[in-house]
Amino acid sequence: MSAIKALSAPVYGLLVLTPMTIAFGQVLFKMTGARLAEGPDTPFYSILFNPVFIVAVFLYGVATLAWVYVLKMVPLSMAYSFMALTFVLVPLMAAFFLKEPLTVKYAIGACLIIAGLFVVQS
Numbered sequence: 001m002s003a004i005k006a007l008s009a010p011v012y013g014l015l016v017l018t019p020m021t022i023a024f025g026q027v028l029f030k031m032t033g034a035r036l037a038e039g040p041d042t043p044f045y046s047i048l049f050n051p052v053f054i055v056a057v058f059l060y061g062v063a064t065l066a067w068v069y070v071l072k073m074v075p076l077s078m079a080y081s082f083m084a085l086t087f088v089l090v091p092l093m094a095a096f097f098l099k100e101p102l103t104v105k106y107a108i109g110a111c112l113i114i115a116g117l118f119v120v121q122s
Contacts, residue, residue, distance in 0.1 A: 007074065014070045015082045021063040023089035027097050028056035081120045084113050 007015070032053040036042055047053045070079055088110040094100040 011070060011073055014066050015074070015079060016085065018063050018066050018070065019083055019085035020089055021059050021066070022083075023086050023093050025056045025059040025063065026086070026090050027093045028052050028059070030094065030098060032056065078121070081117055084117055088113050 032047055032050055035050065035052070036044070036047065067079075091100070091102060091106055091110075095102045
């Protein structure tokens with residue numbers, strides 16, 4: 001039996017939800033950076049008061065807590081492979097929320113990453 005089949009549904013869900021949360025946080029960080037770029041004279045510390053930045057940091061905190069919870073039950077070598085999903089999810093979310101382009105090379109790479117995750121977990 002593979003390690004992934006031995007996991008409970010909630011733990012498996014957290015293994016997937018954590019990279020999803022991290023990916024969404026990355027989109028929010030990009031939005032924060034874009035807002036800073038709009039006003040070149042805006043002091044960098046102003047991000048501390050930016051609601052989008054605050055939500056991004058909160059999401060990272062929630063993802064970190066979920067990750068630590070997962071790691072109490074799953075070996076790091078197995079769990080960390082799920083973080084590769086961020087390389088698939090960030091560009092997808094950037095395309096959806098930021099209208100960034102996706103390429104055929106991205107699609108091929110994303111398929112290889114997902115296939116690699118299946119190989120590592122089998």
